[in-house]
Structures are given as structure tokens and as C-alpha cells.
Amino acid sequence: MLCFHHPDYHYPLPEEHPFPMDKFSRSRAMLETELRRGRFVAPEPAAWGLLHRVHREAYLESVRDGRLSEFDRNRLGLPDNARLLDRCRRETQGTLLAARAALEEGLAVNLGGGTHHAFADRGLGFCVLNDVAVACAALEEERPGLRVLVVDTDAHQGNGTHALLRGRPGRFSHSIHVGRNYPAEKEAGDLDVPLPRGVEGPEYLAALSASLEEALARSKPGLVLWNSGADIHRDDRFGQMALDDAAVAERDRRVLAATRGAGIPTVVLYGGGYNRDRRRTARLHAETVLRAEAWA
Numbered sequence: 001m002l003c004f005h006h007p008d009y010h011y012p013l014p015e016e017h018p019f020p021m022d023k024f025s026r027s028r029a030m031l032e033t034e035l036r037r038g039r040f041v042a043p044e045p046a047a048w049g050l051l052h053r054v055h056r057e058a059y060l061e062s063v064r065d066g067r068l069s070e071f072d073r074n075r076l077g078l079p080d081n082a083r084l085l086d087r088c089r090r091e092t093q094g095t096l097l098a099a100r101a102a103l104e105e106g107l108a109v110n111l112g113g114g115t116h117h118a119f120a121d122r123g124l125g126f127c128v129l130n131d132v133a134v135a136c137a138a139l140e141e142e143r144p145g146l147r148v149l150v151v152d153t154d155a156h157q158g159n160g161t162h163a164l165l166r167g168r169p170g171r172f173s174h175s176i177h178v179g180r181n182y183p184a185e186k187e188a189g190d191l192d193v194p195l196p197r198g199v200e201g202p203e204y205l206a207a208l209s210a211s212l213e214e215a216l217a218r219s220k221p222g223l224v225l226w227n228s229g230a231d232i233h234r235d236d237r238f239g240q241m242a243l244d245d246a247a248v249a250e251r252d253r254r255v256l257a258a259t260r261g262a263g264i265p266t267v268v269l270y271g272g273g274y275n276r277d278r279r280r281t282a283r284l285h286a287e288t289v290l291r292a293e294a295w296a
Contacts, residue, residue, distance in 0.1 A: 001296040002101040003031065003038050003289070004094035005111040006087055018237065019077060019126045023273060026282030028111055031289055037296065043097055045089035046134060050096075053137040054130060054164060056121040060085070063128060076123040088128040091115070095131040095225070095269060096138050102265040103143070103223060107296045109289050114227035114271035116158035116175075117183065124160065125182060132225050132269070133164035136171055139223075149221035150174060151212065151259070153251060154229030154271035155239030156182050161227075162189035172219035176208055178240045191215050197240045201247030204232070208251060212258050224259045224266045228252070230273030230284035237274045248284065252291045260295035268292045 005028050031038060051060055062068050068080040078084060094110040101108035115127035123129075132150055139146055150165065152158040152175040165171040172190045179194025186192070193211045195204060231239035233248055243251070259266045268289060275281040 001035070001038055001293055002098065002105065002108045003035070003040050003111055004043050004097050004109070005040055006043065006090035006094055018274060020274060020278045020281050022278060023281045023285060024112055026279060027286040027289075030282060030286040031111070034286070034290060035293060037293065041097065043090050043093035045086055046093040046096065046129075050134060050138055051089070051092070051129065054120060054133045055118075059121045059123075063123065072122060075125075076128065077126045078128065084128065088115070092129045092131040092134050095267065096135040098267045099135050099139060099223060099225065100142075102267045105296070107260060107266050107268070107292060109268040109292060110270070111289070112270050114152075114154060114229065114269035116152060116154065116161040116227055116271070117156070118160045119163060125156070127160065130160050130164055132161050132227065135225065136165060136168070146170065146223060147219060147221045148172070148223045148225060149215060149219040150225045150227065151215065151255060152176070152227040152229075152271070153208065153232065153255065154227050155231040155236065155241050156272060157186050157192070157194075158189070158227065159183045159185070159187040162187040162192075172215060172221065174211065174215040176211055181240050182238065191218070195241075198242050200242045201244060201250070204241065204243060205247065205250055205254065209254055212255065216258060216262070221264055224264050225269065226255055226259065226266060227269045227271040228255075228285075228288045229271035230275065230281055230288070231271070233275060233280075233284055235276050235280065237276060238272070239274070249287070249291065252288050256292060256295045266295075
């Protein structure tokens with residue numbers, strides 16, 4: 001199973017910063033030891049021209065040159081500079097490479113990605129580039145007629161992905177999330193499933209199974225991009241869900257059974273994760289990848 005990873009972003013974020021950047025290096029270290037058939041590949045940065053198919057040039061240049069306004073920098077939640085953009089370009093290329101690999105081999109993983117709050121002209125909620133939308137743009141040219149389903153089980157609505165894929169032929173965007181949670185302003189997707197705060201495992205899993213069945217039936221995909229999300233765990237600071245370890249594992253099983261069990265090429269992406277124990281964030285992401293290995 002191919003696992004695409006990107007350089008660690010060693011910007012001196014304060015220890016109390018809400019985004020656990022170290023989850024990427026921690027989870028990769030776990031997987032390098034525990035994956036039985038994993039092959040790790042470091043992507044090059046996504047081409048500037050490819051990014052332009054989704055993102056506005058002025059926005060990309062502002063991030064690269066550190067020229068975001070204070071307002072835009074605050075709503076992004078990360079310091080804008082060339083190193084951050086380079087890292088996110090590599091992360092975005094990882095999603096595209098994972099999509100290509102999944103179409104050939106059945107399943108691949110980007111050890112990151114799922115940055116679903118990024119819009120064409122702005123970054124939000126720690127999301128600089130919308131890797132899923134960029135990968136879909138590339139696949140439109142490479143695989144005409146390929147139908148792509150985005151399954152977003154991150155605890156927050158995939159608002160940027162919804163907006164960027166809305167109305168595009170052969171693209172279907174599904175999101176199951178807490179309704180009264182970030183982002184405050186939601187976007188219309190093809191299938192939205194807002195759940196109450198504090199939702200527990202049984203209610204969540206029932207809603208997931210029903211909506212996933214509907215999404216697959218309506219989209220008839222040739223590829224699934226799954227933004228998994230570790231922030232559905234009950235100890236996450238921002239997810240506002242109450243799933244325990246067993247329920248998270250069952251979430252993974254149901255998604256993989258519905259997609260890989262039906263023979264649909266599938267890409268696993270990380271999405272959000274902000275557990276109170278930073279090591280647990282990495283472990284939750286790693287466990288999802290380990291469960292996916294069985295379906296490779």
C-alpha cells in the first residue's frame with residue numbers, strides 16, 4: 001500500500017497552538033514500524049499551474065510572500081510564508097498521487113490531506129489548499145468520465161470542498177458532521193448530514209451507514225476520496241462528538257467495507273484531529289491507516 005507523506009512543518013508554533021503539527025511525524029513514525037506492506041513516498045510540490053485550476057493566483061502569492069491581511073491570517077490559523085505553502089503543495093500532490101495509485105492498486109493513503117475548509121481565494125481553519133478539489137481538477141483531464149465521490153467523516157463540514165465541487169459533472173460531495181460547529185457558515189453539498197453536538201456512537205454509525213449507502217447509490221463512483229478525520233473522538237477538543245475508540249474503529253470498518261468491499265478504488269486522507277493528548281491524535285490517524293491496510 002502506497003503511503004504519501006510530506007515534510008514536517010517546523011514553524012515555531014507555540015505549544016498551546018491548537019493545531020498539532022507534530023501529528024504527521026508522530027503518526028508516520030508509528031506506521032513505518034507497524035505497517036506490514038506500506039511503501040512511503042515523499043511527493044514533490046504540486047505544480048503552480050495545477051493549483052491555479054482551483055485557487056486564485058493572488059491568494060497563492062499572498063500566502064507564499066507572507067502578505068495575508070491580519071484578518072485572513074487569523075482565520076487561516078497558521079503563519080503565512082513560503083515554507084508553509086511548499087509543505088501544503090506537497091501535501092496536495094500527495095492526494096493526487098494517492099488517487100492515481102488507488103486507481104491502479106485499489107487503495108492508497110496520503111498521510112495528511114483532507115484540508116476541506118480551503119476555498120478558491122482564502123484559507124480557513126488550518127487549511128491552505130483544498131487538496132481534494134485540486135486532485136479532482138487534475139483527474140478531470142487525466143481520466144475523463146471518472147466519477148468521484150468525496151466521503152467526509154471529519155467532525156466539521158467540508159465547506160470548501162462542497163463549494164469547489166458543487167455543480168461539477170461526475171463529482172459528488174458528502175459530509176457527515178456536527179451541525180452546530182465550525183464552520184458557522186455552511187455550504188450546500190450533494191449530501192449533508194448534520195448531527196447534534198455530543199452525538200454518540202450508535203446514532204452516529206446509523207446515520208453514517210444510511211447516508212453512505214445513499215451517496216454511493218447516487219454517485220456511482222469510480223473513485224472514493226475519504227477524508228476520515230480523527231476529531232470525531234470523544235476526547236477531541238473541537239469535534240464535539242462523543243465516539244469512543246470502538247466506535248471510531250467501527251466508523252472505519254463501515255466506510256472501508258462500503259467502498260473497498262465493493263471494489264471501489266479508495267484514497268484515505270487524514271482530515272482534522274485535535275485530541276487533548278497530542279500523541280493520541282497521531283495514534284488515531286495511524287489506526288485508521290492500519291485498518292485500511294487490510295483492504296489494500
